[in-house]
Amino acid sequence: MAPAITLAAEAPRLSAANTGFMLICSALVLLMTPGLAFFYGGMVRVKSTLNMLMMSFVSLGIVTILWVLYGFSLAFGTSNGLIGFNSHWLGLSDIGLTELWDGYTIPIFVFMVFQLMFAIITPALISGALADRVKFSAWSLFVVLWVTIVYVPVAHWVWGADGWAYKLGVIDFAGGTAVHINAGAAALGVILVIGKRVGFKKDPMRPHSLPLVMLGAGLLWFGWFGFNAGSWLGNDDGVGALMFVNTQVATAAAMLAWLAYEKIRHGAFTTLGAASGAVAGLVAITPSGGAVSPLGAIAVGAIAGVACAAAVGLKFRFGYDDSLDVVGVHMVGGIIGSLLIGFFATGKGQSAATGVLYGDHSWTQLWKQCAGVGAVLAYSLVVSAVLAFLLDRTIGMRVTEDEEISGIDQAEHAETAYDFSGAGGGVIGSVAASAAAAQTKQTKRVDA
Amino acid sequence: MKLITAVVKPHRLDEIKEALQAFGVHGLTVTEASGYGRQRGHTEVYRGAEYTVDLVPKIRIEVLAEDDEAEQLIEVVVKAARTGKIGDGKVWSLPVETAVRVRTGERGPDAL
Numbered sequence: 001m002a003p004a005i006t007l008a009a010e011a012p013r014l015s016a017a018n019t020g021f022m023l024i025c026s027a028l029v030l031l032m033t034p035g036l037a038f039f040y041g042g043m044v045r046v047k048s049t050l051n052m053l054m055m056s057f058v059s060l061g062i063v064t065i066l067w068v069l070y071g072f073s074l075a076f077g078t079s080n081g082l083i084g085f086n087s088h089w090l091g092l093s094d095i096g097l098t099e100l101w102d103g104y105t106i107p108i109f110v111f112m113v114f115q116l117m118f119a120i121i122t123p124a125l126i127s128g129a130l131a132d133r134v135k136f137s138a139w140s141l142f143v144v145l146w147v148t149i150v151y152v153p154v155a156h157w158v159w160g161a162d163g164w165a166y167k168l169g170v171i172d173f174a175g176g177t178a179v180h181i182n183a184g185a186a187a188l189g190v191i192l193v194i195g196k197r198v199g200f201k202k203d204p205m206r207p208h209s210l211p212l213v214m215l216g217a218g219l220l221w222f223g224w225f226g227f228n229a230g231s232w233l234g235n236d237d238g239v240g241a242l243m244f245v246n247t248q249v250a251t252a253a254a255m256l257a258w259l260a261y262e263k264i265r266h267g268a269f270t271t272l273g274a275a276s277g278a279v280a281g282l283v284a285i286t287p288s289g290g291a292v293s294p295l296g297a298i299a300v301g302a303i304a305g306v307a308c309a310a311a312v313g314l315k316f317r318f319g320y321d322d323s324l325d326v327v328g329v330h331m332v333g334g335i336i337g338s339l340l341i342g343f344f345a346t347g348k349g350q351s352a353a354t355g356v357l358y359g360d361h362s363w364t365q366l367w368k369q370c371a372g373v374g375a376v377l378a379y380s381l382v383v384s385a386v387l388a389f390l391l392d393r394t395i396g397m398r399v400t401e402d403e404e405i406s407g408i409d410q411a412e413h414a415e416t417a418y419d420f421s422g423a424g425g426g427v428i429g430s431v432a433a434s435a436a437a438a439q440t441k442q443t444k445r446v447d448a
Numbered sequence: 449m450k451l452i453t454a455v456v457k458p459h460r461l462d463e464i465k466e467a468l469q470a471f472g473v474h475g476l477t478v479t480e481a482s483g484y485g486r487q488r489g490h491t492e493v494y495r496g497a498e499y500t501v502d503l504v505p506k507i508r509i510e511v512l513a514e515d516d517e518a519e520q521l522i523e524v525v526v527k528a529a530r531t532g533k534i535g536d537g538k539v540w541s542l543p544v545e546t547a548v549r550v551r552t553g554e555r556g557p558d559a560l
Contacts, residue, residue, distance in 0.1 A: 204499040206492065266493045276495060312495045325495060 014098055015105035018234035022110045028226025029117035033060055033124050035219025039275070040128045042212025043324050045205060047407030048132045049417035055127035055139055062143050063120045068092050071119060071147065072112045075155045081164040084156045102161070104233050114230060115155070122151055122179045126384075128324035129187035132197050133404050136412045138397045142190075142387060150186060150383050154178050154376055170372030171341050171365070173243065173350060174231035176287025176334040177376050184331020185377045187322060189385035194397045196321035198404050205323075210271045217275035221251060224282045228289055232350070239290055239350050246289035247282065250301030254281025257305030265309075273309070276329060280308035283333030288341045290350035299344060304336045331377075338373050342366025449544040449557070450518040454509045455481055456529040456537035461507055467528035471521065473511055474560070481508040487534040506537060512547055514557050 037056035044052045063071070070090055077086030088094035092112065101111040123143045130139070157163040158170065158178040165177070172178060197205070207213060229244040258277025259269045284304030285297055292300060312328035315321065322328065340355075342365045347354035353365045391397050398404070403411035410416055456464065461478065468476060482503040489502040513521045518541050525539050549559040 204501075206494060206499055262493070262496065266496055266498070268493055270493060270495075272494050309496070313497075316497065 012100055012103060012105045014100060014107065015234065015236075018105045018236070019107060019110055021235055022106050022114055022230055022233060025226035025230025026110070026114045026117055028223045029114065029121070029230065030060075030223075032117075032220050032223035032227060033057070033121045035216050035223055036121060036124055036128075037216070038212050039216025039220060039279070040131070040324055042209040042214075042216060043128075043207040043272075044131045046208045046418060047409055047416075049208065050409040050413050050415055051136065052127070052131055054136065054413060055130070055134075056124040058136075058140055059120050059124040059143055062140060063123065063147055064116060066144065066147055067112075067116045067119055071152055072115065074148075075119075075152045076111075076115065076160055079156065079160065079162045081162055081167065082157070083153050084160050084162065101233070105236070106233060111233065114233075115159075118175055118179060118227070119147060119151055119155070122175075122183050123147055123186075125180070125183035125326060125330055126187045126190065129191050129322045129326040130194070131323035132408055133398050134194065135396060135399055138391050138395055141395070142391060142397075145387050145391075146186065146384060149387070150380055151178075151182065154182050154380065158372065158376070165372045165375065168371065169351075169353060169365070169368050171291055171345070171351060171353065171369065172287045172338065172372065173290035174228045174286045176283065176337045177372050180283045180286060180330040180334030181338065181373060181376050182380045184327050184329075184334060185380040186384035187326040188320070188331065189381040189383075190388040191320055191322055193385050193388040193392060196319075197323065198401055200321045201316065201319075207272060210275075213272060213275050217278050221278055221282065224251075224286075228286060232290065242294075242349055243289045245294055246285055246292060246297035249294050250285035250289065250297040250304070251278050251281035253298045253301030254278065254284065254305035254308075257302040258309045261306050261309040276312070276325070277305045277309065280304045280329050280333045283308075283330055284337030284340070287334065287338045288344065291341050291345040291353070291355075292349070293344075293346050296340075296344035296346065300337060300340050303340065304333050307336055308333050335373055335377075338369050339366065342369045449547060449560075450513050450515060450541045451544045452511045452513055452518060452521055452525065452539065452541045454511075454525045454529060454537065454539040455483065455506050456509065456525075456539075457531065457535060458505055458507045460529045460531070461509075464509060464525055464528040467524050468511065468521075471524050473513070473521070475511075477510040479508045479510075481506045485535065485538070504535065512544060512560055513541075514560065 033056055037053045040056065041049050041052045068091060073086045073089035074084055077084035077089060079085065095108050097107065099108050100106065101108050123146055127139065155178050157165040158172045160166060224247060225244055228247045229240045232240040232243060255274055255277035258273050258280060262273045263269050281301040281304055284300050288300050289297065308329050311332040312325040314328060343355040343357050345353055345355040345365055346358050354360065354362065355365055356363055388397060399408055399411055482505055484502050484504060489500060489504045492499050492501055511521065522539050522541060530536055546555060547559045548555055
């Protein structure tokens with residue numbers, strides 16, 4: 001997150017403009033989670049649609065409550081560098097309405113709720129790797145534990161004023177490290193423990209609705225402006241605006257790069273490629289957008305688009321079943337965006353640090369980025385794998401094979417996404433439906 | 449009498465209908481079908497992973513014809529259905545024992 005804005009030695013006062021802007025940004029970031037649900041939901045088979053939507057959606061419930069109870073206090077309280085704590089913030093019980101976030105012009109409440117939206121979407125990102133096969137109860141418990149043990153400390157390291165990575169000078173403007181590498185590494189850790197879907201590499205697992213994927217990607221792109229441009233926590237010096245521009249530019253470049261890559265490699269410009277490329281660009285510019293120029297953003301986006309398009313095939317080569325490519329898009333995209341800061345940082349954006357290609361051509365910032373990336377990657381991967389292992393050994397992580405084959409929606413949610421019978425099913429379907437309806441009525445009469 | 453069945457590409461339906469009308473055929477039955485021939489289906493690509501889709505959409509057209517017209521009718525359907533590309537489909541005929549017009553009870557060639 002951003003360093004303090006200094007306003008001519010004057011103590012910051014509450015800015016109505018910045019506060020309003022940040023409340024809108026928070027709402028935009030919230031929209032990303034249902035957007036993600038549709039992005040993922042369209043990519044799974046018909047029988048898993050609802051489960052995929054629900055794994056994202058439940059995060060809106062669980063993380064909100066955790067964040068109020070203790071999450072915010074532990075992530076952003078004062079500390080020795082590893083984990084924060086502030087007793088006044090437990091349960092948000094002792095925060096004044098006009099009490100400002102230290103060094104900024106927005107209330108603590110606004111900063112808290114903006115950060116809450118990041119904490120919500122991060123575990124939701126993991127769910128894409130686990131499609132089709134995880135018990136909803138086990139997933140819910142995983143979200144509680146993961147946010148507490150992994151997300152909260154990592155957010156503190158990277159964004160907390162006392163966090164070790166923040167103090168070291170690791171740049172993570174809006175969450176390439178804390179959100180995307182964190183979620184991608186966690187996804188890898190969990191799937192290495194729980195294993196592959198039944199039929200992985202044998203059965204076709206085509207996305208059931210690419211229009212839903214496009215809708216979800218569009219909502220993500222839209223919401224991401226709040227995610228990125230809001231991360232400067234105000235608009236007093238134009239860095240937020242630079243971030244907005246870079247977000248758009250990198251996303252466009254990544255989408256085109258992914259499309260070009262797959263046209264050359266596979267012979268077609270695909271819809272899924274356009275949506276995936278856009279998301280890869282958004283991921284990569286998230287850490288770097290406050291540090292690079294718009295031309296740098298084109299480079300970041302284009303490199304991420306090609307690298308992520310190449311990376312999604314790794315699961316077939318190495319045999320881990322990352323269902324919807326959370327590792328290939330979020331982890332790889334996050335790593336690329338974070339490391340490219342070490343090359344493309346101009347020193348004119350969020351900090352004076354410059355990359356290898358600018359200023360005194362020093363490698364210092366690149367090494368700092370490597371330290372941040374490596375630490376979060378290792379911590380998240382190992383702890384997430386241990387969490388998944390413990391849950392699997394106690395309550396069990398996976399549904400039964402029969403349930404997985406017949407469809408997790410019915411087994412876990414007692415619902416199905418689409419009605420393929422009845423009035424919409426053509427002449428024969430209507431006859432069958434009215435016969436079924438007649439029977440249902442009769443049964444009810446007998447019951448009465 | 450003969451039953452002529454054609455399993456062909458869906459987008460050729462209008463041409464075949466027009467050709468049959470021009471030939472003097474009064475009625476036909478169309479159903480949606482799916483299948484594949486020697487060339488199999490097609491390939492789709494999702495994030496670089498290729499999937500072979502075996503069953504491709506087809507339509508099945510059925511027409512009853514008198515014995516002496518059957519050969520010519522098959523030619524008419526084949527000509528109208530042909531695009532020259534793989535997957536154009538097949539046409540075949542079978543002997544039919546009898547046919548009855550439901551409204552009047554007429555039988556045989558009179559029912560056509």
